[in-house]
Amino acid sequence: MFRSQHLSYKYALFAYFLFGLQGLVASGGAIDLLFPDLGNPIPFASGRAFHLNVSIYWPLIGMIGAMYFFFCQEAEREFYSLKLITINFWMLAGTLGLILGSLLLGFNEGREYLEAIWPLKLATAACTILLCFNLLTTYLASDMPRSRATLISMVTGSVTLIIFYVPNIVSYAHPTVDEIAKFMVVHIWEEMSLELIGTGVLAALLIQVTKVKRQAVETAIYLDITFAVLAGIIATGHHYYWIGVPSYWLWLGGTFSAMQVLPAIVLLYTTVKSITFKGIFDLSYRDKITMFLIGSSMFYHIFGAGFLGFLMAYPPLNRYVHGTYITSAHSHLALFGVFGFLVLAVCFHILFTEIMLGKKMYRWCWGAIISLNAGLLTMGLGLLIAGGLQVYFWRVIGLSIGETNEFIRPYLFIRAFGGFLYAIGSLTLTFVVIKSIWPKIQVIFQSEGRLSIVKCDDLHRMHGLVEELLQEEKKIEPLLKRIQVLYQRLLLFDKEK
């Protein structure tokens, strides 16, 4: 195991912490929306900005950690600079801490998802530059084939993170330009950069867990990332339909959005191809949870992001459903459903590499993930119905927003209930992770730290073998007795002789 991998634990742990926090804050927001008179301690605008920023940063921090973990494994060498991995972590954590603190204090740049004040956005850009520097120098120094798909997808994904973030450090006088820039982060980061990074990380994980042959998935990874780039970048057009740009964006956005289902299908194909049924039962507790989380991510990739996104991007339909809770349903299913679950999966895998996941905790994990899925589906459904009614009351029969809000209230209750289930799941899973990690917490934050000399997978395999031996023992016992009898008789015979 590489030392770089030990250094990435803290990213995964921090991602889990933020994910738990997100469940709490979001539930507060959903309740505030239903009962505006309750007197929430956090103003709604600050709370929502907090929620949106955490939703971008926690998957990002988890993905960066996963890259530090899997990139060195794929490049088969240590990172160029180990110190930078730790520096990058504290920079990211500090930046996010300041962003969240400043948002709660009411410092808000007033651009959705990009509410942080500009110096903190500059710091975020600096963090991605540090990451890219470390990745590129390691890639160039690696002895592995230059064209190794996992390395290429992670490097390209990270470089594009910078390209699309930089235009967003400042805001623009013209609202149309603001919107054009904003979706380079809101759309392209998720649909292209994180998709590339996620594919690379997922492929590296599958190669390790399912022992699938690298050559068997290499072409599929290339196909996936090529589609992701081809569709992902220009499909941003579906966010540009009504912002004051020429009408050709309707064609561009619509056509390329339709292609966005392709990478999801290829990724599903690659994953399914690399798994065998027998193999699933042989997996350790930790990898069973990881695979379940990956499975959840695949499900939302196809349905929440793929098909729902496909329908919504069709311009004549988008004209009516745009700007309603339907978009909110889609963003929850696509952002958490796809990337949230994927990041949870890889971070879980990373954190339990050297720390054993207890049997009791394992059961809690299943409960938490089922609760997360149930919560997300309920939330998605509530929002979809609320959005559908908004379209009807607002865009079809022309009621005011106030009247519409009264009609859709019951469905926002369903959303809040879904959010409650989700929060139970997220807090349980975070609790399991933090409780399991807690005894080793100091070592995780030490740069020279090493948790154990054996990997948990080896321990798990050893445990399996001993179990098998114990099963066999029952059959062996009569045989051993017969041998013993014979042996004693032989000894006796020897003495007599």
Add this chain to the structure above:
Amino acid sequence: MFSKESAMQLPLKIFLATVVLSLALFFFVIYDSMAGNNLQNVPSEAVKGKMVFQKRACIECHTVFGNGGYYGGDLTKAYEKFGSNGLREYLTQPPLLSGAKKKRHIYLSNEEAEEITAYFRFLQSIPNMDWPPRPVYDKKEEPGVK
């Protein structure tokens, strides 16, 4: 090893070409959308109004061009619906929020209300393919944000 390396060159080349071409096309189309007379100049009063809009984080509850929070309704054509006087009155003497008995809409000073009205007047003038669509069965004469 060498043969494997060269065998993987083609997918890599196709991938990199896709990255470069997609980026080039994307940025070219964006340039084309913004170049020439496609974007009008923003009057200074409207710029100030946009700053008020951003500082007060209006986007967390309202949408502009359909992007933002879905609670407060879309403001892209708010100027057309309410007019200068209606907007000023609404913002300087804020009414209760929908579903609330105590909580009111955020309060703005006269100056801020003027500036934000100028911003809405400018937003109104942006040719965005007439979005949001007019209600199919227009029951009221002035449907919209309240």
